[in-house]
Amino acid sequence: MKWWKYLLFSLFLVFGLNIGYKxxxxxxxxxxxxxxxxxxxxxxxxxxxxxxxxKNNEVEFYTTTRDNLKxxxxxxxxxxxxxxxxxxxxxxxxxxxxxFKLGILETSNYETFISKQHSDKFMANIFQALFFGDxxxxxxxxxxxxxxxxxxFALSGLHLAIISGVLYLIFTPIYNFLFPPYRxxxxxxxxxxLFILFLYLWFVNFPPSLVRSFVMxxxxxxxxxxxxxxxxxxxxxxxxxFSLVIFPNFIVxxxxxxxxxxxxxxxxxxxxxxxxxFNGLVILPIYLYITMLPISHYFFxxxxxxxxxxxxxxxxxxxxxxxxxLLHLIGEGNLLDGFIKNYLDxxxxxxxxFTPQIIFYLYLIILVYLANKPLHNQNHYKQ
Numbered sequence: 001m002k003w004w005k006y007l008l009f010s011l012f013l014v015f016g017l018n019i020g021y022k023x024x025x026x027x028x029x030x031x032x033x034x035x036x037x038x039x040x041x042x043x044x045x046x047x048x049x050x051x052x053x054x055k056n057n058e059v060e061f062y063t064t065t066r067d068n069l070k071x072x073x074x075x076x077x078x079x080x081x082x083x084x085x086x087x088x089x090x091x092x093x094x095x096x097x098x099x100f101k102l103g104i105l106e107t108s109n110y111e112t113f114i115s116k117q118h119s120d121k122f123m124a125n126i127f128q129a130l131f132f133g134d135x136x137x138x139x140x141x142x143x144x145x146x147x148x149x150x151x152x153f154a155l156s157g158l159h160l161a162i163i164s165g166v167l168y169l170i171f172t173p174i175y176n177f178l179f180p181p182y183r184x185x186x187x188x189x190x191x192x193x194l195f196i197l198f199l200y201l202w203f204v205n206f207p208p209s210l211v212r213s214f215v216m217x218x219x220x221x222x223x224x225x226x227x228x229x230x231x232x233x234x235x236x237x238x239x240x241x242f243s244l245v246i247f248p249n250f251i252v253x254x255x256x257x258x259x260x261x262x263x264x265x266x267x268x269x270x271x272x273x274x275x276x277x278f279n280g281l282v283i284l285p286i287y288l289y290i291t292m293l294p295i296s297h298y299f300f301x302x303x304x305x306x307x308x309x310x311x312x313x314x315x316x317x318x319x320x321x322x323x324x325x326l327l328h329l330i331g332e333g334n335l336l337d338g339f340i341k342n343y344l345d346x347x348x349x350x351x352x353x354f355t356p357q358i359i360f361y362l363y364l365i366i367l368v369y370l371a372n373k374p375l376h377n378q379n380h381y382k383q
Contacts, residue, residue, distance in 0.1 A: 008241075034083070114131070168189060295363070
């Protein structure tokens with residue numbers, strides 16, 4: 001179709017302009033040592049020095065320091081960077097750079113608002129990650145990985161879907177009261193919700209999985225408006241293209257890859273099974289857990305038998321997430337801390353089980369084959 005050719009040409013043109021602009025920024029970055037404002041997204045000790053992972057809207061890099069640092073994970077900092085020997089590819093992805101004069105900036109208001117409601121810093125960290133995309137402490141990440149619920153605490157499409165649903169329920173009675181019945185409510189509210197989600201995306205600094213989810217939701221809205229099939233793999237392909245055009249560094253993002261694979265498997269599910277409320281709410285989480293196992297265990301090997309509860313925790317999460325937002329808004333965010341801590345402690349002990357590389361790649365090939373296999377059953381949708 002001609003519109004596909006025009007779209008791909010436009011995306012290629014925007015991609016070229018974006019890369020050109022980033023190269024211009026790169027040239028300025030490597031000219032001389034300079035100070036940048038960024039956030040500490042990872043911190044761990046190695047022998048007698050600290051390793052820090054630092055990120056802002058332009059760069060993501062590692063550095064080391066022998067300073068006697070306290071816990072500064074998720075803190076905003078100002079730091080000098082010696083960037084002369086960095087390549088353009090490293091600038092787009094990740095690199096190591098020596099730094100100097102690291103200074104901690106004032107704590108954000110939202111961090112103070114969340115932390116004041118929790119006596120345990122690990123609990124505060126969990127909800128800062130859940131609501132604002134902050135980095136989790138290493139021990140917490142290990143427990144979440146063991147329990148198979150890391151995806152619940154990495155902002156993604158699930159969170160945007162829940163937020164969209166809650167906003168729709170809140171705005172619908174207000175809209176019905178204010179506007180005449182001949183207007184299209186779904187279109188008007190869809191535009192408003194997408195605008196609010198974009199503001200949220202900007203506030204949490206555009207994490208890869210959330211960007212993919214927002215682009216997907218935007219394209220779904222367009223497809224639905226023109227009465228197109230919203231479970232088409234073309235839609236996912238478009239979302240990936242748009243995301244990479246805007247953020248080329250996502251091409252090496254593991255979070256982005258896992259997010260894309262999750263949606264791919266959802267579309268595969270609805271290719272072979274009818275769309276029903278029961279399938280979407282109950283069967284789908286179980287299916288996703290099983291089909292994501294070979295992929296997630298290629299990268300993360302943690303496993304114990306409590307991980308088998310992951311699909312049911314995912315189902316409960318749709319209620320838990322908006323409930324926790326409400327609790328934090330009224331200043332009672334610590335209400336379920338004891339229960340959450342006891343559950344996370346179940347992930348302390350684990351064994352390592354990794355998917356062999358040959359199995360991983362064969363599995364991806366099979367998934368691609370199933371996605372492209374034509375269906376003869378007319379009860380299923382056609383791509």
